[in-house]
Structures are given as C-alpha cells and as structure tokens.
Amino acid sequence: MRVLAIVGWLLVPFGGQSLQAQTQDEEYRVYTEHPRLILTAQRLRLLKRERERETRRWRQFELLVKGSPNLPEPGFALALYYAVSGDNAAGKRAVEWALGAGNDLRQLALVYDWCQPLLGPPESKALVAKIRRLLQTPAGQQSVAMDGLGAVRDRTLATIATADDPQHPEEALLGEMVRHWWRGGFARSLAEGGRTPQLADLYPLLEILHAVRDNLKIDLRDAAPEYFAHLPKYLVIENYPAPYRAPENEFRIPMSFRGGMSPSGISSSGVQPDLNRAALARAAGLSMVAYDTNGLENQFLQGWLIQDRFSLMTSFGAPYEFLWANPYQPGLSYFQLPLVFHDEQSGALFVRSAWDEDADWFGLYGGQAELFHAGSATVVHLDASGSPAPKPTRLGETSIVFGRTPFQFSTEGGTVLVIGLKPGNPYLVETDDEEIREIATDRAGTLVLEYPPGRMAGVRIHAGAAVSGAVLP
Numbered sequence: 001m002r003v004l005a006i007v008g009w010l011l012v013p014f015g016g017q018s019l020q021a022q023t024q025d026e027e028y029r030v031y032t033e034h035p036r037l038i039l040t041a042q043r044l045r046l047l048k049r050e051r052e053r054e055t056r057r058w059r060q061f062e063l064l065v066k067g068s069p070n071l072p073e074p075g076f077a078l079a080l081y082y083a084v085s086g087d088n089a090a091g092k093r094a095v096e097w098a099l100g101a102g103n104d105l106r107q108l109a110l111v112y113d114w115c116q117p118l119l120g121p122p123e124s125k126a127l128v129a130k131i132r133r134l135l136q137t138p139a140g141q142q143s144v145a146m147d148g149l150g151a152v153r154d155r156t157l158a159t160i161a162t163a164d165d166p167q168h169p170e171e172a173l174l175g176e177m178v179r180h181w182w183r184g185g186f187a188r189s190l191a192e193g194g195r196t197p198q199l200a201d202l203y204p205l206l207e208i209l210h211a212v213r214d215n216l217k218i219d220l221r222d223a224a225p226e227y228f229a230h231l232p233k234y235l236v237i238e239n240y241p242a243p244y245r246a247p248e249n250e251f252r253i254p255m256s257f258r259g260g261m262s263p264s265g266i267s268s269s270g271v272q273p274d275l276n277r278a279a280l281a282r283a284a285g286l287s288m289v290a291y292d293t294n295g296l297e298n299q300f301l302q303g304w305l306i307q308d309r310f311s312l313m314t315s316f317g318a319p320y321e322f323l324w325a326n327p328y329q330p331g332l333s334y335f336q337l338p339l340v341f342h343d344e345q346s347g348a349l350f351v352r353s354a355w356d357e358d359a360d361w362f363g364l365y366g367g368q369a370e371l372f373h374a375g376s377a378t379v380v381h382l383d384a385s386g387s388p389a390p391k392p393t394r395l396g397e398t399s400i401v402f403g404r405t406p407f408q409f410s411t412e413g414g415t416v417l418v419i420g421l422k423p424g425n426p427y428l429v430e431t432d433d434e435e436i437r438e439i440a441t442d443r444a445g446t447l448v449l450e451y452p453p454g455r456m457a458g459v460r461i462h463a464g465a466a467v468s469g470a471v472l473p
Helices: 019-024 041-053 056-067 074-085 088-099 105-114 121-135 149-161 170-192 203-216 225-237 275-291 296-305 318-324
Strands: 003-005 340-342 349-352 361-365 368-373 376-380 393-395 398-402 407-411 414-419 426-431 437-440 447-451 457-463
Touching: 041 056, 041 074, 041 318, 056 074, 056 318, 074 088, 074 105, 074 318, 088 105, 088 121, 105 121, 105 149, 121 149, 149 170, 149 203, 170 203, 170 225, 203 275, 225 275, 225 296, 225 340, 275 296, 275 318, 340 414, 349 414, 361 393, 426 447, 437 447, 447 457
Parallel strands: 003 340, 398 414
Antiparallel strands: 340 349, 349 361, 361 368, 368 376, 393 398, 407 457, 414 447, 426 437, 426 457
C-alpha cells in the first residue's frame, strides 16, 4: 500500500522564475479589454462551438435560461448566455436585473463585464455607481486582509471589471490583495497547513486565480506550490464514495456534509445534502482543470469529472457546467491514484478501501473525522475516551486505530493509521520482535505506521517524554 505524501506526489514547478524575481516585475494595473472575467478569447471560442454543435450542456443551459423565470443566479446565467449567444433579449434581462433588484457584487461585476455592448453611457455609469456603493457598504469596506474567500473574490472581480479609469485606482486594492491578503496571509497558511478550506468553499478561490492570472499575468499558485500541486487530489478523494441520486443528475457529496448520510442521501436527522454546495465543489474541480489543462495532476481530476452522469443539470449548477466543463480534454483514470492520502503539514487524511462506489472511506480534515461504511457516513468523535485495546478498522490494506495512551492492538500488516492522539508530540511504538521507536504525530494527532503485508504482530503505544514527562523503562 502506498501512502501519498504531499511533499512528493506530482510536485512540479509552475514556472521557471523564482517567486522573488516574479514579484519584482509585477504590476497591478488592468489593461485588458472586456470581457476580462473568466471569458478569455479561448474559452469564449470553446463555448460558442458548444452552442453551434448544440451539445447537451448547451441545450440544458438554454432550456433553463428560456424556461425558468426565477433563475438562482440571474445575473450570472443571463450574462453568460448573452456573451455566448449574442441574444440581446437575454443580455437586457441581465442588465435590468443588475440595475434593479440585483445586489450580489460578484454577479453585478459579471453583468458589467460581459454585457458591455448593451450598456450605453447612462447604464454603464449607473451600474458602476451601484457597484462602488456596494464596495463602500460595511461588508464591502472590509479590508482584503479579512479572510473570507467569497468577500475577497467579490471585491476582486468588481475591481477588475470596473477598472476603466486611466488613473488606475484599481492598483492599490489589487496590490493589497496579492501582496498582503494572499502572500502575507492566506497562501502562507495554506502552505503551512494552518488553513484547510472545505471542498465546497474552494470555488471562489478558483475564480480569484483565473481573474488575477488573466488580467495581471500573476499565477497565485506560486505562493503555495505544494498545496496546489495536490489540490486536484483533494478534489477527488474528499468526496464520499457513494453518489447522491437527485432527479436531475447524480452528485458527488463532499465531506463537509455533517450529520451522516444514508444510502438515500438523507441523514438520520432527516437532513439532505446541500446540492448547491455539491455543485460548487464540482465547479471548483472543473475550473481547476481549466486553469492548467496540461498539469498531470489535473488529468487525474479530469478523469474523475468527465463522467456524464455527474454533469450538472439543475438550474443552479447548469451554468457552471456549461462555463467550465470541457469534454474534449483527455483525462487519466483516477483508479491509478493511491488509496491513502496524508498531508503531514495540515494533518489531512483520507483513506479508501477501493475506488468502487460501494467502498469504505475515512476522512480527517479540518478537525472533523468521518467514516463512510455500508453506504452511510458517520461522524467520528476524536475527543471521545479511547480504549486500552482498540479494534482496528480495516479499509482495504489500511487499518485505522483510535486509542488513548497507553494502548495496544494487533496488526495484520500494511499501513496503520493511529488517530486521536496529541498533535505534534512524540510517541513510543513497541512492535513484537522490533526495537522501540519514537515517532511524532502530525498536526492533527495522527501516527503513520508501515508494516510489510501480512505482518501479524502486537503493537503497544505509549506517550513519549514530551507528552508524559517520562520514558518507557
């Protein structure tokens, strides 16, 4: 069994220059023409070809735009439809929404950017004024030093979309976002493992990455290369094995659904998964592939995403599916990926017994642990009292042990993951017919033990000196 170490798998540089050399040449002024946000010339050509071919993705998107009077995100959907089809009626609906009831800063920025040909001077001036008023509200005034991904994304898109002043007032805010919020805070925390965004919350980050690279020629991944080298793996393995079958399409449900999930997708408390969050988790994966189509790690992710039955068909998800999915992009089989993923920096840990949809699965991420077995997910309480003789939970060739020192258990060989211990502390591991060894736990309190396949032995674990103040005699 291979344990995927985050420091070694598919870690490739994103550019030839050092980060310091790149930052010296950076400029935070926007010179690009509209559309500036997401719809690059290459992407717009691809989407227009999808329309000409009347693909399934386009037909579903068109059906929703023409047949749904209450779109979940009307500014986004109508402006995208106009940009691809040239349908003035749809574009005018987007502009009317933006100048009327619309108050979502991100969608207002997209309408302003994508519907430029429909905006006369009065409409353009009014929409810019509305966007700037929202930027001056208490929520909008928050410095980009604030950590909320959604808020920073909204401010970034709005600033780039409206950057038409030859005096370039956008320079200060974009410079603060890149230098201070990103490199000085958020990216550093990602790299050090202190921050673990939930899968469904990553989509705003991907929109930031696209907008900054497309307009400022800055690849924000350079500030946390290891995290982004392995992000595609997170986007695959953090989902439960069994899909959720909705009327429109099947969904992969990310770990962040709390309360446990039954085979029907409903928890014991009657709570259903948030399918919009599941859709955004898929959109994050699709946009990650679009960001770097040549990256080897993204080709495994594409192999995971390319299955038609997971294509988003809901009124919320269909615009994202149309915008980002590229069925012509080849993908590699995710069955080739390791079944164990462990990041010592953050303590993130994911295990699957197999890649089949009826597989068992374990996840430890962001301080939460869950076990998926027999089609149902349950929360594992790490602060519960452990047993002095815990029974390992077997997932394929990997065993998971929950204990409180001192404790002992039997191993059948392979990878043994001991969870629930004190983070960043040494423990003494005594295995039959082996010398005592001292091993430190990771940030989440996990020990990773490796044994030859079929190695039958008893294992005893005691607190090390830093934990107990004493050593094993």
